[in-house]
Amino acid sequence: MQHATPAAPAVRETLERLLASETFGRSERARKLLRYLVEREQAGEADRLKGFSIAMDVFGKDGDFDPSTDAVVRVQAGRLRELLQHYFANEGVAEPVRIAIPRGGYVPSYELNAIRLPVGQEPVEQAAAVTALSELSEEPGVGAPASLMSSTVPEPVPSLARHLQLFWGAMALVIAMLGVLILRQSGDVLLNSDEAASAIETAAATSSIATPPVETLPLVYIAAKADGAEAARVAASLRAGLAGFDTIDFIGRDAHGPPDPITDATSFVFDILPGPAAGDVTLELQSVATGRVLLSRNLTAADSAPAAVEDSIANILSSTIPASGTIYGYIEQSGIGTGLTECLVLNDKYYLDQSAKSHEAAYRCLENLANRDAKSSLVYSELASLHLEAVTDHYAYPPGATVEQAMSFAHRAVQMGPTSPYAHRAYGYLNSRLGNSEESIRWMHKAYELNPYDLGMAAAYGYGLIFAGKYAEGTPILAHAVDTASGHPTWWDFGLFVGEFMLGNMDKAALASDALRTTATKSHYLAARLIGAKAAGRDQLASKLVDELTAKFPKFAADPRATFVDRKYPADLTDRLIEALHAAGLGNAS
Numbered sequence: 001m002q003h004a005t006p007a008a009p010a011v012r013e014t015l016e017r018l019l020a021s022e023t024f025g026r027s028e029r030a031r032k033l034l035r036y037l038v039e040r041e042q043a044g045e046a047d048r049l050k051g052f053s054i055a056m057d058v059f060g061k062d063g064d065f066d067p068s069t070d071a072v073v074r075v076q077a078g079r080l081r082e083l084l085q086h087y088f089a090n091e092g093v094a095e096p097v098r099i100a101i102p103r104g105g106y107v108p109s110y111e112l113n114a115i116r117l118p119v120g121q122e123p124v125e126q127a128a129a130v131t132a133l134s135e136l137s138e139e140p141g142v143g144a145p146a147s148l149m150s151s152t153v154p155e156p157v158p159s160l161a162r163h164l165q166l167f168w169g170a171m172a173l174v175i176a177m178l179g180v181l182i183l184r185q186s187g188d189v190l191l192n193s194d195e196a197a198s199a200i201e202t203a204a205a206t207s208s209i210a211t212p213p214v215e216t217l218p219l220v221y222i223a224a225k226a227d228g229a230e231a232a233r234v235a236a237s238l239r240a241g242l243a244g245f246d247t248i249d250f251i252g253r254d255a256h257g258p259p260d261p262i263t264d265a266t267s268f269v270f271d272i273l274p275g276p277a278a279g280d281v282t283l284e285l286q287s288v289a290t291g292r293v294l295l296s297r298n299l300t301a302a303d304s305a306p307a308a309v310e311d312s313i314a315n316i317l318s319s320t321i322p323a324s325g326t327i328y329g330y331i332e333q334s335g336i337g338t339g340l341t342e343c344l345v346l347n348d349k350y351y352l353d354q355s356a357k358s359h360e361a362a363y364r365c366l367e368n369l370a371n372r373d374a375k376s377s378l379v380y381s382e383l384a385s386l387h388l389e390a391v392t393d394h395y396a397y398p399p400g401a402t403v404e405q406a407m408s409f410a411h412r413a414v415q416m417g418p419t420s421p422y423a424h425r426a427y428g429y430l431n432s433r434l435g436n437s438e439e440s441i442r443w444m445h446k447a448y449e450l451n452p453y454d455l456g457m458a459a460a461y462g463y464g465l466i467f468a469g470k471y472a473e474g475t476p477i478l479a480h481a482v483d484t485a486s487g488h489p490t491w492w493d494f495g496l497f498v499g500e501f502m503l504g505n506m507d508k509a510a511l512a513s514d515a516l517r518t519t520a521t522k523s524h525y526l527a528a529r530l531i532g533a534k535a536a537g538r539d540q541l542a543s544k545l546v547d548e549l550t551a552k553f554p555k556f557a558a559d560p561r562a563t564f565v566d567r568k569y570p571a572d573l574t575d576r577l578i579e580a581l582h583a584a585g586l587g588n589a590s
Contacts, residue, residue: 377417
């Protein structure tokens, strides 16, 4: 590679080809960051390329941005470096100009590339050589050595010389990899869990972790280290439960080999250990890379008894495996997520908040994956539900949302994931909201059968039964899910309110409605709170809620029946709600 500085037009041409490439087609943030860095540098503003200004100009941060606690710029710059390395080793192997972002700063550098192919010749040989060499190692982020990627001769080298160059390049790479492996082997002995955790955090911040495929999910293993009937039951239930979750990749063998803080960054293991007393079993969830314990739960002999073990494991898995659980929380905090895990976290945050802003963030994230032809059924099942939310709650995004499009997403999810509980739940949810009660129950029940260890599926089945008018059947199922799961979406509480309300259990209905107090963005949630407050004798709160409903949702306050009919509530539920709202002081309820 020559060290002459390329002309500005050549840099701009290379930049445009690079931004239009397949490598960068999957990362809007990387494209935006690269364009900003190059254009600012080319405009003579290299001195502006500091973390603070990048955070505000590219990532929309405000003046309160603190680079010591928010690593977004460092992480995204590291990912950009990885993409540049990949591009110039493959698609851009014959680019006349190479662009790099040297570590330790954000100012781009440019160099002329001496590998120039004859006109009409594709860079097959060079790209194949790079690919073959990279496949010699499973180490992420190891690129081809400089001797392979450059030459001191600007014209095509003779075939023999090129072959010799490739040979010595391969030898250099093998030697480099051996050095890495030796260091890592010694590191396996020397690193304790805190040091390994620090290594992951540092790697995430500097992005020495190679960016995994966008749809990669966390890997979860089981390690049985206890004997006895109780431990065997726990292991069997754990295995059955993990196999049913869409949000992870369950590995049906034990984790093997010494942990690596880089390649095992998103791998986790459930250790089944002897408990403190006879018959006890301790279940620990650990990060494979760091050994950090994320959860430790002691199961007594009663907890692991045949009649209780499934509930015990369901409780643990429902708090650790979904996007709202421990594993995803650890991944998000460590900054080591993929496109799919980040979207699932945003999706979960919407169902906890249910605002237009959180809905749009989740929808856009999943929509971006779908536009890139995502292969995960999760993308389409969650898009289906979000799309229907846009229809029924009149969100501005996506514009022109239709029930037909929501059903199209749900249908694709089931096609791509015929055994996916999430896909079946989405189809059931859509049918519930459309008033197709029997179809809703059928799909929800199938989702529950596919993973009875996921309390979310149990809650959805109970919810479907309740809004099909089967209150006595659905309410106990949903109540059990709510009681077992400490943190859950607000729609669980609303469904439970409806079930208890229709069964005449007003104390329980009021308790369920009170859990909706953090959400004031939906008229029917405020209506439930109003009915619950009146039932609990909290007249002052009821009066305040009448005023809030009237001010925020005048259309609903004037004609709540229209909203309930539009949402396809059972006729008896609609009548009872209208009666209760009138008694609670919503004067125009009719």
